[in-house]
Amino acid sequence: MLRYLTAGESHGESLACVLEGLPAGLAVSPADLRRELARRRAAPGRSARQRKEKDSFKVLSGMHRGATTGAPVAILIPNAAAKAHSPCSVPRPGHADLPGMLKYGFADAALIRERASARHTACVSAMGAFALRLLTETGARFSSRVVRLSMTENPSPEEARELIARAAADGDTLGGVFELTCSGLPAGLGSHVHHDRRLGARLGAALLGINGIKGFETGGGFDLSSWKGTLAARDRRVSGGLDGGMTNGGDLVLRCAMKPVPGTEAGVPSFDCRDGRPALSRSSTSDVTAVYAAAVVAEHAAALELASALLEKFGGDTMDEIKERVRVWRKKTAELTGR
Numbered sequence: 001m002l003r004y005l006t007a008g009e010s011h012g013e014s015l016a017c018v019l020e021g022l023p024a025g026l027a028v029s030p031a032d033l034r035r036e037l038a039r040r041r042a043a044p045g046r047s048a049r050q051r052k053e054k055d056s057f058k059v060l061s062g063m064h065r066g067a068t069t070g071a072p073v074a075i076l077i078p079n080a081a082a083k084a085h086s087p088c089s090v091p092r093p094g095h096a097d098l099p100g101m102l103k104y105g106f107a108d109a110a111l112i113r114e115r116a117s118a119r120h121t122a123c124v125s126a127m128g129a130f131a132l133r134l135l136t137e138t139g140a141r142f143s144s145r146v147v148r149l150s151m152t153e154n155p156s157p158e159e160a161r162e163l164i165a166r167a168a169a170d171g172d173t174l175g176g177v178f179e180l181t182c183s184g185l186p187a188g189l190g191s192h193v194h195h196d197r198r199l200g201a202r203l204g205a206a207l208l209g210i211n212g213i214k215g216f217e218t219g220g221g222f223d224l225s226s227w228k229g230t231l232a233a234r235d236r237r238v239s240g241g242l243d244g245g246m247t248n249g250g251d252l253v254l255r256c257a258m259k260p261v262p263g264t265e266a267g268v269p270s271f272d273c274r275d276g277r278p279a280l281s282r283s284s285t286s287d288v289t290a291v292y293a294a295a296v297v298a299e300h301a302a303a304l305e306l307a308s309a310l311l312e313k314f315g316g317d318t319m320d321e322i323k324e325r326v327r328v329w330r331k332k333t334a335e336l337t338g339r
């Protein structure tokens with residue numbers, strides 16, 4: 001089983017995370033971390049802040065000569081945009097600000113928004129680099145694509161650029177839908193025996209835990225409600241790689257809907273908590289869309305959950321042990337199904 005924790009605020013000195021449960025002997029290079037962090041940071045639609053952030057990192061523990069030792073991996077990611085605390089009494093609508101202020105008893109929205117910010121997803125991407133390596137080593141492959149940007153289905157890179165530029169010029173923001181596919185997963189990850197062991201539920205929790213994600217579906221998803229059972233029974237797209245809470249050996253297909261970024265430069269009507277008077281909540285560093293970046297983060301969050309399920313199924317303290325067990329399992333399932 002993999003466990004992880006993240007810590008740090010959006011403009012604090014550093015983000016920090018700890019990933020525990022990796023086997024020994026997983027080769028992960030600084031280039032692997034750099035690549036995954038860059039995919040998230042440089043995704044289309046992001047704000048000027050991302051040009052400032054370098055996402056440099058320091059792996060503090062759990063690695064020796066380019067491979068994991070089995071000990072917890074601790075990673076530090078300094079914030080290039082670190083700055084002194086700046087209190088704010090105007091909560092941003094559509095964000096954690098107001099419920100967080102009420103819950104924790106603060107009159108200062110910054111104390112909530114600093115942690116509620118999606119900046120911490122840089123940690124998910126850094127740890128995701130380890131999970132992706134583990135899955136790749138055992139024969140799985142991940143990909144993600146944006147299947148809807150605002151109202152446009154399957155936007156080409158040029159269409160996306162144009163939509164984002166137009167929204168930016170209008171002072172607006174865009175939501176969308178992205179799809180993750182993971183091929184080559186062994187059958188039998190997850191379980192049917194209890195709700196919290198069903199892999200679809202676990203992946204749903206991981207992906208709905210990403211800021212701004214409002215919908216999650218596997219395989220045929222919401223569309224299936226209008227299909228006839230006789231048709232659905234014959235179509236492999238229905239299961240999306242999961243049956244009864246377990247991988248079935250087919251491609252795993254997950255989709256997430258993301259709301260449009262709520263913060264805009266022009267400002268959103270809100271109120272000042274000091275006197276209850278109307279006030280504008282302004283955000284000078286908002287992404288025009290976070291759908292492309294969230295798709296990358298979702299790959300990493302899903303990879304962490306799938307790597308955890310794989311380690312539960314196959315156990316093992318070293319990568320060699322795990323790879324051998326996966327190989328034997330694949331042979332056995334192939335024999336069982338005659339494929």
Ligand SMILES: Cc1cc2nc3c(=O)[nH]c(=O)nc-3n(C[C@H](O)[C@H](O)[C@H](O)COP(=O)(O)O)c2cc1C
Nearest residue numbers: 094095118211212213261262263286287290293294
């Ligand atoms: C990678 C990423 C980047 C985001 N960037 C912004 C942003 O620049 N401005 C903003 O207002 N919201 C941004 N969001 C979305 C907010 O974090 C999210 O809308 C907010 O946390 C409230 O959403 P919730 O109710 O789903 O938690 C981003 C989300 C992600 C995953």
